[in-house]
Every structure is written in C-alpha cells, then in structure tokens.
Amino acid sequence: MSGTQYVTPDLKRWLREQLIAGQSSVDLVQSMIKAGWQQKIALEAVAQAKLDGWFKKEEATPGVPDAAVRDGACVLDAGDREVQVLSAVELPRVLVFGNLLSAEECEAIIELARPRMARSETVAEDKEGSEVNMARTSRGMFFERGEAEVVARVEARIARLLNWPLENGEGMQVLHYQPGAEYQPHYDYFDARHASTPSILKRGGQRVGTLVMYLNTPKRGGATTFPDVKMAVQPIRGNAVFFSYPKPEPGTLTLHGGAPVLEGEKWVATKWMRQGRFE
Ligand SMILES: O=C(O)CCC(=O)C(=O)O
Numbered sequence: 402m403s404g405t406q407y408v409t410p411d412l413k414r415w416l417r418e419q420l421i422a423g424q425s426s427v428d429l430v431q432s433m434i435k436a437g438w439q440q441k442i443a444l445e446a447v448a449q450a451k452l453d454g455w456f457k458k459e460e461a462t463p464g465v466p467d468a469a470v471r472d473g474a475c476v477l478d479a480g481d482r483e484v485q486v487l488s489a490v491e492l493p494r495v496l497v498f499g500n501l502l503s504a505e506e507c508e509a510i511i512e513l514a515r516p517r518m519a520r521s522e523t524v525a526e527d528k529e530g531s532e533v534n535m536a537r538t539s540r541g542m543f544f545e546r547g548e549a550e551v552v553a554r555v556e557a558r559i560a561r562l563l564n565w566p567l568e569n570g571e572g573m574q575v576l577h578y579q580p581g582a583e584y585q586p587h588y589d590y591f592d593a594r595h596a597s598t599p600s601i602l603k604r605g606g607q608r609v610g611t612l613v614m615y616l617n618t619p620k621r622g623g624a625t626t627f628p629d630v631k632m633a634v635q636p637i638r639g640n641a642v643f644f645s646y647p648k649p650e651p652g653t654l655t656l657h658g659g660a661p662v663l664e665g666e667k668w669v670a671t672k673w674m675r676q677g678r679f680e
C-alpha cells in the first residue's frame with residue numbers, strides 16, 4: 402500500500418471490538434502493519450480506537466488518576482511541594498516525575514521500613530492469599546495508610562498530584578532489591594482468572610494506577626521497564642514513575658518490571674490506586 406491511507410469505519414469498528422475482547426494494542430498494530438498499513442497510521446488508529454472504546458457512554462469507565470500535564474506544565478503544584486514533569490507518554494499512560502520526595506523523606510521511609518522487611522510475595526494464582534514467587538526476588542513490607550507522619554504527608558501529596566482520593570490508595574509498599582534481585586514483567590491490575598481476585602476486589606475494586614517512588618539511586622541497573630514500548634525509567638532518588646490502566650487488560654500496554662539491580666541496591670515505595678475506597 403502506498404500514498405495516503407484512510408482508516409475506514411469498518412476498520413475502526415473492528416479495532417474497537419478487538420480491544421474490548423482483550424487483544425493487545427501491540428498485536429493489533431502489528432497485524433495492521435502486516436496488512437500493509439503504515440506504522441504511524443496503525444499506531445494512531447489503535448490509540449484512537451482505545452479512546453473511542455473506553456469513553457463511550459454505555460461503557461463509561463470511572464476514570465483514572467492522572468496529573469494535569471496535558472497543557473504542557475513543566476512543574477506541578479502538589480500542595481506542599483513543586484513536582485517536576487520529566488516525561489509524559491500517552492500510550493501506555495506513563496508520567497515520570499522529578500523532586501516528588503526530598504532526600505530526607507526517602508531516608509525516613511527506608512529507615513521506618515527496614516526493620517519490617519520480609520521476602521516479597523505476590524498474589525497466588527490458584528488459591529486465595531499470597532505466595533513467595535521466584536519472579537520477584539526483592540524484600541518488602543506494607544505501611545498502613547497514614548501510619549507515620551512522613552507517610553501521611555507523602556500520601557496527601559500524591560492524592561493532590563494525581564487528582565485521586567487519598568482513600569482510594571492502598572497502604573504504601575516498600576521494596577528492597579539487592580544486586581541480582583528483580584521483579585519480572587507483570588501487570589499490577591488483578592487478573593479476573595485468578596481464584597483470589599473476587600475477594601481482593603471487594604476492597605476498593607480494581608487497581609487503576611501505580612506510582613513507583615525511588616528512595617535511593619542504585620549504581621547500575623534496577624530500571625523500571627515497560628517491555629511493550631521498550632521504555633526504561635532509571636531509578637533516581639526522589640523521582641517517581643506513574644502509570645494508569647483504565648481496564649484490567651494487556652491492551653493498556655502497562656506490562657512493567659523492575660530490571661535486575663547490577664550494582665548497589667534499590668529501594669522503592671509503591672502506591673497503588675483503586676477505583677474506589679480502599680478500607
Ligand atoms: O521496582 C520497580 O521498578 C517496579 C515495582 C513494581 O512493579 C511494583 O511494585 O508493582
């Protein structure tokens with residue numbers, strides 16, 4: 402195919418149906434390219450089909466956390482702190498923030514967490530509860546929401562930055578990776594096929610957004626990676642990466658992982674946001 406390509410209404414409808422059925426955007430873009438579409442047209446058509454599908458009235462989604470960056474803001478007022486916008490990606494929705502936490506706040510969170518660290522578990526696939534998983538070789542702990550002054554302060558800042566109620570946030574999780582430790586690519590939303598999902602969803606519904614805050618800077622390795630779009634965010638103390646997923650589907654392109662730490666260690670605090678109040 403050459404010359405100008407137009408996306409026909411039939412193709413739009415087909416793309417929308419495929420996305421709703423859970424087809425990944427990457428697969429759809431690839432099949433369009435195979436069929437002769439230019440990459441740019443294919444990417445735009447899939448992105449548009451996603452927007453059309455998600456925001457149609459009859460399948461109204463409750464929205465997702467997001468920061469006010471679409472007007473080109475470089476710095477955001479997060480209440481008690483000015484946060485820098487370092488990068489913004491539309492699909493997947495990824496924002497990289499600078500200066501979200503001070504060095505003192507990072508240290509304070511690490512020191513509060515340190516004595517409580519245990520081998521990280523993930524949600525079990527075939528039974529209720531959680532289990533130790535080789536895909537996740539970090540150590541971790543959870544704070545209760547508002548548990549310490551510094552935790553409460555950071556939670557309030559996040560709620561303001563991402564325009565999402567504080568009550569919809571899970572308790573902050575702290576992870577510690579030693580050299581060689583990693584978190585293999587995964588989605589943060591709960592998989593409807595897992596036995597434990599229905600009971601998890603009773604508390605606040607699905608996760609719709611993730612904020613990973615970097616509490617220190619490893620010497621080498623430890624990036625947060627997004628394999629679908631071949632993107633890596635370097636873990637720099639005080640910075641954070643945010644991503645959102647309006648539906649629990651691979652089409653959100655929010656597959657992500659923590660790459661192995663190669664030198665030094667890595668500390669992160671993760672804040673997951675639910676659709677509803679997490680009590
Ligand atoms: O450590 C990272 O960079 C990613 C952490 C993560 O994916 C998570 O906590 O769900």
Ligand SMILES: [Fe+2]
Nearest residue numbers: 587588589657
């Ligand atoms: Fe994750």
